[in-house]
Amino acid sequence: MSISLFLLLLLALAAAAYVAGRARAEMVAGGDIRRLHSLPRQHGLNLAIAFALPALVGYAAWRMAGAGGGLWSTLLILALGAASALAVWLALKPETRARNEVEAATKLFLIACSVIAVATTIGIFLSLIFETIAFFQKYPAAKFLFGTKWAPDFRGGSDLGVIPLLWGTLYVSAIALAVAVPVGLFAAIYMSEYASPRVRALAKPAIELLAGIPTIVYGLFALITVGPMLRDWIAQPLGFGTSGASVATAGLVMGVMIIPFVSSLSDDIINAVPQSLRDGSLGLGATPSETIRQVVLPAALPGIVGAVLLAASRAIGETMIVVLGAGAAAKLSLNPFEAMTTMTVKIVSQLTGDTDFAAPETLVAFALGLTLFLITLALNILALVIVRKYREQYE
Amino acid sequence: MKDHLERRMTTTDLNRMTARNVQVYYGQNHALKDVDVDILDKTVTAFIGPSGCGKSTFLRCLNRMNDTIQGASVEGQILLEGEDIYDRRVDPVQLRAKVGMVFQKPNPFPKSVYDNVAYGPRIHGLARSKAELDQIVESSLRRAALWNEVKDRLTAPGTGLSGGQQQRLCIARAVATNPEVLLMDEPCSALDPIATAQVEELIDELRANFSVVIVTHSMQQAARVSQKTAFFHLGHLVEYGDTTQIFTKPRDPRTEAYITGRIG
Structure with missing residues (x-):
């Protein structure tokens, strides 16, 4: 299964998880959302994240290990995400702190973006360093400078x-x-x-x-x-x-x-x-x-x-x-x-x-x-x- | 302290500035209506009134600082020593050298204490030599009751002084150009009670040489430092008279309501 197809499927399933989380929260609240610690949409988001995060990480790890890409392994990874989402779904109670979970996930996402920017700079720097060392082994540094x-x-x-x-x-x-x-x-x-x-x-x-x-x-x-x-x-x-x-x-x-x-x-x-x-x-x-x-x-x-x-x-x-x-x-x-x-x-x-x-x-x-x-x-x-x-x- | 300040009575009834029928507009907004005020020589005049009543606006008319605000226009007549300050021939830059201003928040320049005070004299070429400039700086700082605190650190940055010292530095800076009238826009609102007392005492001493106009939110302050008081309300000058009369026998019911704390 290609990456784009996998991502599309992941997105659709995460959306489904969102809807399911919201519905479950409203059901647990018994029609009165004031009884909930977090708003229904926050429960929905929490469920979507609980599904998408393990699936994404699993998929990335699988691809990096060189394996995977097959239909069955992809389905296995999606099942992993679904299991994680199901666990959250079953544990959903009025006092569940979905808002805090979503906040933590947001923070993690923002940190990841910053890390990408910094890591790229470091990567560029390192690649330059290694090639430069190779150059100085073939050509004297003093003559270059x-x-x-x-x-x-x-x-x-x-x-x-x-x-x-x-x-x-x-x-x-x-x-x-x-x-x-x-x-x-x-x-x-x-x-x-x-x-x-x-x-x-x-x-x-x-x-x-x-x-x-x-x-x-x-x-x-x-x-x-x-x-x-x-x-x-x-x-x-x-x-x-x-x-x-x-x-x-x-x-x-x-x-x-x-x-x-x-x-x-x-x-x-x-x-x-x-x-x-x-x-x-x-x-x-x-x-x-x-x-x-x-x-x-x-x-x-x-x-x-x-x-x-x-x-x-x-x-x-x-x-x-x-x-x-x-x-x-x-x-x-x-x-x-x-x-x-x-x-x-x-x-x-x-x-x-x-x-x-x-x-x-x-x-x-x-x-x-x-x-x-x-x-x-x-x-x-x-x-x-x-x-x-x-x-x-x-x- | 009140007794100490009241001993010194108004020494003259000579008019320094005369405002007649002054109107100020900010765009479409008619901010100040039909204001008539006399600023007497060697007198402290206080402008009081609730926020937004136009007292600061009027103060800024007296040295044309409103010129720097987009869309502000002034009508009517304001005379300084008999000369209309809004006349075409008057240079607002020269006017502001004669009518100095101290602002609500201390705003020392990011320069040394010495350079802050010397700023005005240098711009206007008031000193012929370095020694003369030194002397102007020293006497201005003495007048602002700051000399003893800063004489050993004249080269230190003015922004490094405490809030009360900064405000007195700004007063010294305004005094150094030797203005005829000194305008003060709530000069104590950012200061603690001790610094306020120092500045108030200073205002009373400045009266010996200048006319002082002070905008204040504190009625106690107006009663303590001023000899004349003008009460503004909703863009109108409601009442203007001797400070004792305004605070003991106000003629207008609105003035009475304000000073007794029922409006404002």
């Missing part, structure tokens, strides 16, 4: 230094932040302090729309509009080079992409600054801009730093805009109008096409992934710590 040349060659003898990629990543992210932080922050100040509620109700979703545009569309924008524009109007006239793909292009477009991260979070944080502080400052005869500069922004600063760090980790992980905007050549250069590339782009290019998962040229992708993961993790933790400190201040 401090090598300034990136020239992979699947025939062997490649240079896999991370420095040019790290440089590209940080350079592009820095340009993106240089665009996004002032624009986003000032937009947030306008929206939270000056805009009327109507303007704000329109402008805030409009800015957040930027975050909803797929990054590949941003990439196209960088490739066909921003790149040639920067080349023809700035790079060539000033003699910075003739490359259409450049760090500046990717940084600029990525900066636009992360504006909503900065503006939306900063706006929320500025709004969380108590009105009483603004009143206090205005009441002393300060102008609105003095109030913002001297009272509101200092109070909101830790939160704003948190918002910027979250935006930074988004920028560091970005791939598509870099491929189309900055190109794929790993280079160590200060010229912002030269093509460079980032770690994410190289991860993609090392893993696409025919890959041999024993070669260091492929395994290096995992080491790059781990490096990236650690950078963004550190930024996120830093952001969380700062934001938490800020929250303590005003609650």
Whole structure:
């Protein structure tokens, strides 16, 4: 029996158990549900859970053990659930605490969901670690960490230094932040302090729309509009080079992409600054801009730093805009109008096409992934710590 | 303490502020109707009345803090030293430097004690040198009866003080800009009785230099600290007169009902 059919059957039977539990509770109550400890629907839910939980756990265990899937074993598992439900059904008395049981089951379900999220992170981390260890057995770690040349060659003898990629990543992210932080922050100040509620109700979703545009569309924008524009109007006239793909292009477009991260979070944080502080400052005869500069922004600063760090980790992980905007050549250069590339782009290019998962040229992708993961993790933790400190201040 | 406070009588009958025929609307809601009040120089004026009667609204009219509220509009005339404060030529920012305000909840800025007090003088350029600023800060804190408690921790954050100290810090902050009128919106409602007594004593001392207007829910407080009292009810100014007269021989039956505890 297929999984979907089994789940469908399970759902139907659980619904039946629910109806049966409710009817039984009403019967036990003798028509007066006030005599019950819990409401009839809670008894129904309790019965449905008593049926579905053992059946699901049993089925999962059976499948994981490699056995089962047959008609008879499936029926056996359903019978197990039915037996458990029957036991609850028989034991149902007016004073049965079905509500508490259902609450406990709800809590268990919520815990399970949280565990899945955390376990996935740990799983990703572990898979990266193991592959990275495999990589370092084939390629010296010092050469990876401090090598300034990136020239992979699947025939062997490649240079896999991370420095040019790290440089590209940080350079592009820095340009993106240089665009996004002032624009986003000032937009947030306008929206939270000056805009009327109507303007704000329109402008805030409009800015957040930027975050909803797929990054590949941003990439196209960088490739066909921003790149040639920067080349023809700035790079060539000033003699910075003739490359259409450049760090500046990717940084600029990525900066636009992360504006909503900065503006939306900063706006929320500025709004969380108590009105009483603004009143206090205005009441002393300060102008609105003095109030913002001297009272509101200092109070909101830790939160704003948190918002910027979250935006930074988004920028560091970005791939598509870099491929189309900055190109794929790993280079160590200060010229912002030269093509460079980032770690994410190289991860993609090392893993696409025919890959041999024993070669260091492929395994290096995992080491790059781990490096990236650690950078963004550190930024996120830093952001969380700062934001938490800020929250303590005003609650 | 009541005796001590009553010794000091009203020293002048000079008008600081005059309000005539003031109406306030919040959108469609007519919140305040036909209010006429005189704020006398070197006098404490108390606004009393049940919640929602418009006393805080009127207080906020006196330094145009209602301007910061969406949809609020004010009609009628409010004069400060003979000048209409709602005149087009009046800058509300300058007005608020002359008519200071202390709020219901202590709201020190997340800065040091010193910077809190120095905030107003710095903005308005009141001090020519660091020494002069130091002196303004010290005298303001002394006036607010806080100097002895904080003189050794002027660099500590103002938010770290106790509730009563925070409120006195806010008073020092308002006093530092040297206003002509000081508005206080229920300044003691978040304080315990001891801190309240300190603030009340302080209000009486401030009277030597400023006109003080205080909104309060406590009729005992109004009787203790004020020389003039205005009673508001449902957006109307019911009665305005000497505090002793309001509390002993109220003319309006509604005032009598309120001060004897039958309404409100």
